[in-house]
Amino acid sequence: EVQLVESGGDLVQPGGSLRLSCVASGFTLRSYWMSWVRQAPGKGLEWVADIIQGGSDKYYVDSVKGRFNISRDNAKNSLYLQMNSLRAEDTAVYYCARVGFGGRYFDYWGQGIQVTVSS
Amino acid sequence: QSALTQPRSVSGSPGQSVTISCTGTSSDVGDYNYVSWYQQHPGKAPKLMIYDVSKRPSGVPDRFSGSKSGNTASLTISGLQAEDEADYYCCSYAGYPYVFGTGTKVTVL
Numbered sequence: 001e002v003q004l005v006e007s008g009g010d011l012v013q014p015g016g017s018l019r020l021s022c023v024a025s026g027f028t029l030r031s032y033w034m035s036w037v038r039q040a041p042g043k044g045l046e047w048v049a050d051i052i053q054g055g056s057d058k059y060y061v062d063s064v065k066g067r068f069n070i071s072r073d074n075a076k077n078s079l080y081l082q083m084n085s086l087r088a089e090d091t092a093v094y095y096c097a098r099v100g101f102g103g104r105y106f107d108y109w110g111q112g113i114q115v116t117v118s119s
Numbered sequence: 120q121s122a123l124t125q126p127r128s129v130s131g132s133p134g135q136s137v138t139i140s141c142t143g144t145s146s147d148v149g150d151y152n153y154v155s156w157y158q159q160h161p162g163k164a165p166k167l168m169i170y171d172v173s174k175r176p177s178g179v180p181d182r183f184s185g186s187k188s189g190n191t192a193s194l195t196i197s198g199l200q201a202e203d204e205a206d207y208y209c210c211s212y213a214g215y216p217y218v219f220g221t222g223t224k225v226t227v228l
Contacts, residue, residue: 045208045210046219047216105167105170105210106155108167111163
């Protein structure tokens, strides 16, 4: 059974940093692109970042470029999102998601983790 | 890139059919077949229901179907059931970034 479990969410002050983790099980992580998708309170879904299987290629939504870094450790079955210079508008539930093999869709999602940016 | 446009809400009685539209442009929905649909119950993670416009993942009931015409994609739920009451989001990939729709709340009367 495919499982994705996020951790690392917290309440952080504006300008602060946070590192989210996502542990994958039930499939071979190194075979898949992976993504982070977020959802602000009462709002819709927003794609945040993608990373290729080996970790060499990364893509970001414009609003987080230069502040967030997506990375992975396939040996540890883990995906990460380092978030720096956090802003109030980054407040959201962050989901780790697997990109369908060879596709452009998200076939499995974690349960989500809350990140709150507030003073 | 702007969010894809979906109706805020649709409703139907059990057994009826409802269709949710997802309108983009000739540069995204109209130009690529990378349209997917997600179901989200309150407080839960999204679940993939349709990918590549009309393909259904294993385990998704066949009463969920997808289609596309021009710049508009659609999700149809036939034989509406109580458990289908949820929020639904479309998503398009036409090169980065992925763009999601504004979301539609489906109510089962």
